[in-house]
Amino acid sequence: MRIRTxxxxxxxxxxxxxxxxxxxxxxQASPFADAQGSNTVTLSVQSWVGAQSNVAVAQYILEHKLHxxxxxxxxxxxxxxxxxxxxxxxxxxxxWGHPDQEKRYVDDKKTITRGGGLGVTGxxxxxxxxxFAKQHPDITNWKNLDKYASLFRTAESGAKGQLxxxxxxxxxxxxxxxxxxxxxxxxxxxxxxxxxITQIRQFAKEKKPFLTYWYAPQWLFEKVPMTEVKLPAYxxxxxxxxxxVACGYxxxxxxxxxxxxxxxxxxxxxxxxxxxxxxxxxxxAVSLMIADQKLTPEEAAEKWVDSHASTWKKWL
Numbered sequence: 223m224r225i226r227t228x229x230x231x232x233x234x235x236x237x238x239x240x241x242x243x244x245x246x247x248x249x250q251a252s253p254f255a256d257a258q259g260s261n262t263v264t265l266s267v268q269s270w271v272g273a274q275s276n277v278a279v280a281q282y283i284l285e286h287k288l289h290x291x292x293x294x295x296x297x298x299x300x301x302x303x304x305x306x307x308x309x310x311x312x313x314x315x316x317x318w319g320h321p322d323q324e325k326r327y328v329d330d331k332k333t334i335t336r337g338g339g340l341g342v343t344g345x346x347x348x349x350x351x352x353x354f355a356k357q358h359p360d361i362t363n364w365k366n367l368d369k370y371a372s373l374f375r376t377a378e379s380g381a382k383g384q385l386x387x388x389x390x391x392x393x394x395x396x397x398x399x400x401x402x403x404x405x406x407x408x409x410x411x412x413x414x415x416x417x418x419i420t421q422i423r424q425f426a427k428e429k430k431p432f433l434t435y436w437y438a439p440q441w442l443f444e445k446v447p448m449t450e451v452k453l454p455a456y457x458x459x460x461x462x463x464x465x466x467v468a469c470g471y472x473x474x475x476x477x478x479x480x481x482x483x484x485x486x487x488x489x490x491x492x493x494x495x496x497x498x499x500x501x502x503x504x505x506x507a508v509s510l511m512i513a514d515q516k517l518t519p520e521e522a523a524e525k526w527v528d529s530h531a532s533t534w535k536k537w538l
Contacts, residue, residue: 262291263491266302266311270415272439275508276315276340278519280498282527283534288490303479307333312484313495317477318344328479335485337478341499346394346437346471348385348451354431355449364403364453371406373431379408386434387411388418395467396435399453402468407433419513422446439502441509490538497537504530 263284267277277294284290295311303323305311315337327334350361360366371383378384385407387396396409412418418434419442425432426446436448453470460469478495485492504526511522527534 261289262293263313263488263495264293264295264311266305266314267294267296268299268302268316269296271441271509271513272342272505273316274519275505275512275522276498278512278523279500279508279526279534280315280495282520282523283537284491284494286527287534287538288494290491303327303334306479306481307331309481309483312481312488312491313337314479315495315498316340316342317479319472319474319477333482335480335482337480337485337496339499340476340478342439342476342502342505344437344439344474344476346435348396348453349434349436349448350451351426351432352447352449353429362449362451364405364451367433367451368406370431374407374433376410378410382406382408383433385409386418386421386432388435389414394435395461395464395471398465398467402466403454439506439509441506441513444506444510445514494537499537500533504533 265277265280267274281292281294284292295305297305297311299317299320300323302311302314303320306314307327324334328336348364355361358370361370367383374383374385375381376384383406385396385400387394387409388411390411399405400407400409412421422432422434422436422442423446433451434448436442442448454468456470456472461467461471478498480488480492480495485496488495508522508526511517511525512519515522517525
């Protein structure tokens, strides 16, 4: 599972988040969500840029091609399932796998309906800069990490090598992995995705070695080439007990989910969101425009829509 930080709720706009903090959906639900008979849609948007790219394009098409009013609410992944079940948001466009919530809301309560695959496969892993991997090819096997631990030391990690993570609120297995694989490393949290990107880019600028938790798809790979360190192979169920995890992360086909009432009665908007499916390259292209080229999400979405008519017309 991947769970990212959340921020305050947003209404009618989409921004690239750099801060963090828990969103309370009981107080910050969209005023448009579950508005009977209104031509409005409320989308849940997560704080990482790939998820923002999905929403930016979906919002642009809903507003400019289908003439809906779209509201977005920024909320962490698990609370987003609660909000979706309650009708506080209508759709979640990028989920990295939450089997407990899926069983509760999709299978048992049936308040949430599967919306189909996004078309993108996600993967979390540990990465080193490619320039370092070329100098030390054996670093790509986790069994050799301790050999290089001294090169990854920082003021924050002390005598151990640093494994750079994002925010303490992210759900990862990294602390358990370091402990259970008996590695001479210390997990150090940057504080947010944006802070982590800043540190990675600074290390790369100075050509310093670093070891970081990271994930794909992500636009940063185009700016800072990174090579994955192979952890013990993932097998179904190997991460069931968080305290005993000693395997890597799975490859996860990312999924969409809709509030069940919206899925039934949401008209063209619901039909469109069910058909919304694009590639990793598409998502990265929009993410790069937002995060690196500093276009607004709407500008990036418009640019992508203008040049990919053959793709999005199939969704209508």
